[in-house]
Amino acid sequence: MKKLFQNKCLALLLVLVMIWGMLPVSVMAVGQTVKVAGIELADGQCLTNNSATSATTWTAGAPYVAYYKDGVLYLNNFETEQVNACIYFRGNSDLIIDVTGNNTLVR
Known part of the structure; x- marks a missing residue:
């Protein structure tokens, strides 16, 4: 009887x-905050141009200047003059920044 109980406990632990191993990375990233030029980007959101005042959901192939997905911030010809609000990140992991084109964060 004791052996059967141990086997069931071990099977439950394995399950x-x-x-836990199948949880996507984005679930682990809950609680992270990314702001670009003072605008908060949730996972899968972007700024469509340098004069954008709010974030929108990014769709494949759509143009963007800043896009955040799964802990990576993609910048593509991004420009801002906001010295104190360029990029803000708060979270329990690292932020990876992938840069394409000419990006100007501070003039």
Whole structure:
């Protein structure tokens, strides 16, 4: 009886570990905050141009100057003159910044 109980406990532990391993990275990133030029970007959101005043959901192939997804901030010809509000990140992991084109953060 004791052996059967141990086997069931071990099987349950294995199931829990396997479920934890399948959680997507974005679930682990809950609580992260990314702001670009003072505008907060949630996962999958972007700024469509340098004069954007709010974030929009990015769709594949759409133009963007700043796009945030799964802990990576993509900048593509991004320009801002906001010295104190260029890029802000708060979270429990690192922020990776992928830069394409000519980007100007401070003039």
